[in-house]
Amino acid sequence: MTDTSLDNQESAETDATQLILQDIQAGIYPPGTWLKQIDLETRYDKGRNEIRRALDRLTLKRVVEHVPNRGYHVYQTDGKQWQDISEIRIMLETGVVPKLISRHNAADIENLRALAQDFQDLLLSGTLLELYESNLRFHYAFIDLAGNQELHTVIAELRQRTSSAPVSQWKTRARVDISAKEHFQMIDALEARDDQELRRLIECHIRQLPE
Amino acid sequence: MTDTSLDNQESAETDATQLILQDIQAGIYPPGTWLKQIDLETRYDKGRNEIRRALDRLTLKRVVEHVPNRGYHVYQTDGKQWQDISEIRIMLETGVVPKLISRHNAADIENLRALAQDFQDLLLSGTLLELYESNLRFHYAFIDLAGNQELHTVIAELRQRTSSAPVSQWKTRARVDISAKEHFQMIDALEARDDQELRRLIECHIRQLPE
DNA sequence: TTATCCAAAATTGGTACCAATCTTAGGCGC
DNA sequence: GCGCCTAAGATTGGTACCAATTTTGGATAA
Numbered sequence: 001m002t003d004t005s006l007d008n009q010e011s012a013e014t015d016a017t018q019l020i021l022q023d024i025q026a027g028i029y030p031p032g033t034w035l036k037q038i039d040l041e042t043r044y045d046k047g048r049n050e051i052r053r054a055l056d057r058l059t060l061k062r063v064v065e066h067v068p069n070r071g072y073h074v075y076q077t078d079g080k081q082w083q084d085i086s087e088i089r090i091m092l093e094t095g096v097v098p099k100l101i102s103r104h105n106a107a108d109i110e111n112l113r114a115l116a117q118d119f120q121d122l123l124l125s126g127t128l129l130e131l132y133e134s135n136l137r138f139h140y141a142f143i144d145l146a147g148n149q150e151l152h153t154v155i156a157e158l159r160q161r162t163s164s165a166p167v168s169q170w171k172t173r174a175r176v177d178i179s180a181k182e183h184f185q186m187i188d189a190l191e192a193r194d195d196q197e198l199r200r201l202i203e204c205h206i207r208q209l210p211e
Numbered sequence: 212m213t214d215t216s217l218d219n220q221e222s223a224e225t226d227a228t229q230l231i232l233q234d235i236q237a238g239i240y241p242p243g244t245w246l247k248q249i250d251l252e253t254r255y256d257k258g259r260n261e262i263r264r265a266l267d268r269l270t271l272k273r274v275v276e277h278v279p280n281r282g283y284h285v286y287q288t289d290g291k292q293w294q295d296i297s298e299i300r301i302m303l304e305t306g307v308v309p310k311l312i313s314r315h316n317a318a319d320i321e322n323l324r325a326l327a328q329d330f331q332d333l334l335l336s337g338t339l340l341e342l343y344e345s346n347l348r349f350h351y352a353f354i355d356l357a358g359n360q361e362l363h364t365v366i367a368e369l370r371q372r373t374s375s376a377p378v379s380q381w382k383t384r385a386r387v388d389i390s391a392k393e394h395f396q397m398i399d400a401l402e403a404r405d406d407q408e409l410r411r412l413i414e415c416h417i418r419q420l421p422e
Numbered sequence: 423t424t425a426t427c428c429a430a431a432a433t434t435g436g437t438a439c440c441a442a443t444c445t446t447a448g449g450c451g452c
Numbered sequence: 453g454c455g456c457c458t459a460a461g462a463t464t465g466g467t468a469c470c471a472a473t474t475t476t477g478g479a480t481a482a
Binding site for chain 2: 435438442443445
């Protein structure tokens with residue numbers, strides 16, 4: 001259930017689409033880089049066909065851009081685009097708040113607190129990638145309380161579109177620190193069933209603008 | 212700007228992905244049908260490669276399902292799934308209401324009224340497909356007032372996922388009649404800048420439950 | 423010296439072929 | 453007569469090859 005956009009059973013960790021996407025998000029291919037098929041072929045040890053399929057999928061995901069007879073290059077996310085997608089995420093993640101409030105139980109709160117704690121612990125000991133993944137786990141656990149499976153995949157798709165440089169968002173240690181605190185605040189608001197406060201927190205959290 | 216999910220310049224009307232998708236949505240391939248590559252090859256007069264790419268893209272769009280070494284078949288949209296996607300559409304289309312209200316001007320209202328009128332006129336004279344497309348034009352013109360380009364594409368993707376049988380939704384003439392009226396009501400609420408009423412109308416409209 | 427043009431190298435993208443797998447039909451045994 | 457096993461047919465999916473296009477490097481001329 002961790003994979004967001006793959007086929008049913010071919011979703012091995014060795015899937016070229018996922019590998020390339022990870023490397024793009026890790027910053028190995030900076031925006032604008034041309035992804036040559038031969039290079040990818042040798043780097044991931046896959047056939048030409050699978051590479052082509054992967055590039056085509058990433059084009060559909062708007063992660064790379066395709067120029068006929070020229071190749072594929074990593075997409076540059078416009079500032080406007082980033083803002084637009086953030087707006088959509090805010091609409092979705094605040095939109096489910098009523099459902100979250102009405103459906104959660106004590107066990108869910110417990111689980112969320114554990115995940116938030118994981119994130120905070122990794123602040124000291126974990127790598128940036130571990131931190132990133134822990135953050136994802138928390139957020140998906142949060143919205144999955146709504147019981148809307150499609151919402152999970154839609155948000156995953158949106159995240160993949162913006163996070164061509166997820167690392168750069170977290171360059172400041174202070175920002176991540178605040179994120180960890182906000183996670184706990186969100187759980188508190190959820191537990192208190194405070195609709196307004198929870199919406200406000202989520203919006204701040206996505207906008208990455210403290211207060 | 213009518214194509215929602217294709218490459219930049221290969222977006223001819225002869226693209227296999229679009230053709231197959233249209234035929235699925237037109238009901239030519241009912242849910243569960245196995246799409247054999249050879250048949251598609253001859254039907255659309257395309258190379259094997261393009262057919263494979265199209266099927267892979269449709270798999271990503273969740274329009275067809277892929278079973279390795281067995282083939283691709285038209286996806287059966289679960290009732291639960293349809294409901295989940297409707298929820299998401301409601302969150303998005305009601306979520307932009309504040310922006311719509313703050314940004315629209317007289318010319319926009321005029322334009323929307325013309326589109327709504329087109330839809331109503333086609334009720335008598337147009338084919339079902341024309342009606343469907345007119346409805347799309349209205350809805351996209353509506354949400355595009357928010358100035359959020361990404362929202363347009365996201366909603367388009369959501370629509371494509373559910374509308375494996377868009378025709379069947381409109382089997383009753385009465386329902387389409389109501390839709391046409393609701394369009395005008397939505398415009399009125401927008402013009403009056405009535406936030407609550409507009410949200411209520413949009414929710415009803417998507418849920419297809421009159422009052 | 424610099425700009426233009428031509429040729430060679432590299433890359434993409436399509437086509438054809440072939441192996442692996444599944445389905446189906448037929449025959450054999452119980 | 454029924455069920456199982458086997459072989460043939462069909463379909464998918466991968467690999468290799470080749471044509472079309474673009475870029476790069478160098479040579480020539482102004």
